[in-house]
Amino acid sequence: MSGERLSNSDNQNKNTSAFDDFAERVRREQEFVERRREDTRHWARYYVGAEQAFDRRVKANKISETEFMKWEDEVGGAFFKMKEAEYDACYASKYEKDREERISMSDRTVTAEVYAGNFYEERTEILKQKILENPNPKERDAQLKILGDLPDKVCSHIEAERDFDLKKIDGRAYLSARKDVHNSLIRNLNKINKLADNYGVRRLTFRNFLTNDDRYDEYKDIYLDTDGRYEYDRSSVEKYMRIAFADLYDQAENDGTLRVAPNKQSKTAYFHSLGED
Numbered sequence: 001m002s003g004e005r006l007s008n009s010d011n012q013n014k015n016t017s018a019f020d021d022f023a024e025r026v027r028r029e030q031e032f033v034e035r036r037r038e039d040t041r042h043w044a045r046y047y048v049g050a051e052q053a054f055d056r057r058v059k060a061n062k063i064s065e066t067e068f069m070k071w072e073d074e075v076g077g078a079f080f081k082m083k084e085a086e087y088d089a090c091y092a093s094k095y096e097k098d099r100e101e102r103i104s105m106s107d108r109t110v111t112a113e114v115y116a117g118n119f120y121e122e123r124t125e126i127l128k129q130k131i132l133e134n135p136n137p138k139e140r141d142a143q144l145k146i147l148g149d150l151p152d153k154v155c156s157h158i159e160a161e162r163d164f165d166l167k168k169i170d171g172r173a174y175l176s177a178r179k180d181v182h183n184s185l186i187r188n189l190n191k192i193n194k195l196a197d198n199y200g201v202r203r204l205t206f207r208n209f210l211t212n213d214d215r216y217d218e219y220k221d222i223y224l225d226t227d228g229r230y231e232y233d234r235s236s237v238e239k240y241m242r243i244a245f246a247d248l249y250d251q252a253e254n255d256g257t258l259r260v261a262p263n264k265q266s267k268t269a270y271f272h273s274l275g276e277d
Contacts, residue, residue: 043082076206117243130199209233
């Protein structure tokens with residue numbers, strides 16, 4: 001009888017020990033998750049603060065490319081520290097993670113990624129020279145095409161934005177066309193940045209940008225944080241392009257003309273003369 005009691009006691013002790021071990025693992029995991037989330041919040045605040053400091057600096061005076069690169073490294077460094085701190089298991093969904101970052105919520109108007117448009121010519125020329133040194137002709141031509149496609153993507157973007165006839169006839173088609181050309185523009189910019197990484201030269205922008213694709217679920221984006229991220233990236237890319245390709249935008253706004261080769265024209269929207277909304 002005493003042997004049975006001893007055996008039952010041993011089993012209870014084992015069960016208690018197993019439960020305690022499980023509880024301890026859960027506690028450690030919870031602590032780890034909270035540390036990672038706090039790290040993400042810390043670097044998100046630092047990133048926003050760095051962008052705000054940059055905004056104040058360039059509002060006072062224009063800066064040289066040398067000074068800009070120091071700011072770009074500071075802002076970009078904070079951004080990537082934030083991304084490194086992220087741990088997907090800490091969040092129920094990407095929408096919750098976007099809310100934690102709150103990138104689009106900061107109060108700033110001139111960002112490092114937008115200001116980089118002032119140095120588009122210099123950076124693309126350096127990248128072009130590196131590509132021309134590539135001994136593989138097929139690869140070299142494909143990469144030069146990626147680089148050369150950007151002005152055409154900008155033209156298509158202007159076409160879609162200025163297609164007021166389509167906007168009056170079918171607002172949904174107008175928005176869809178704008179979305180398509182904007183996503184195409186962003187993908188091309190991201191590809192150029194990847195080429196810059198491969199050749200070890202400065203990227204056009206320190207980070208890549210999001211495209212608003214069909215995977216977005218508005219019902220899960222309860223606080224519209226992810227929608228805000230998409231809108232923020234669209235706005236950032238457009239502001240960058242308006243600086244880098246100021247002559248094209250000025251031409252479209254001044255006289256309503258835009259010369260685009262027929263084979264380069266947008267398949268979903270066409271540029272007409274300027275008009276009022």
